């Protein structure tokens with residue numbers, strides 16, 4: 001089989017160039033190119049207004065080998081006179097959510 005490496009269109013044997021883009025066809029299109037977006041479904045495990053707190057949580061989760069990403073969202077629609085308002089979301093892959101919640105509960109338990 002012949003494939004266009006750019007359009008990933010399949011052509012019948014004997015065709016040498018892609019009809020759409022003119023690329024020379026290849027026998028094997030190879031693996032799908034990596035998507036721009038992250039294929040992992042990230043879910044928010046903690047939302048806080050304090051980026052320092054978010055970094056601490058990140059540290060706890062990373063210690064437990066749970067992947068973490070932090071989304072910081074500044075709200076520019078609110079007047080700046082109330083100070084710098086932002087929401088920081090700590091996200092983990094959906095598959096690690098249970099472990100992340102358990103890890104954070106463990107941390108909270110230290111308060112007593």
Ligand SMILES: [Zn+2]
Pocket residue numbers: 004005006007008009018019020021022023
């Ligand atoms: Zn093509």
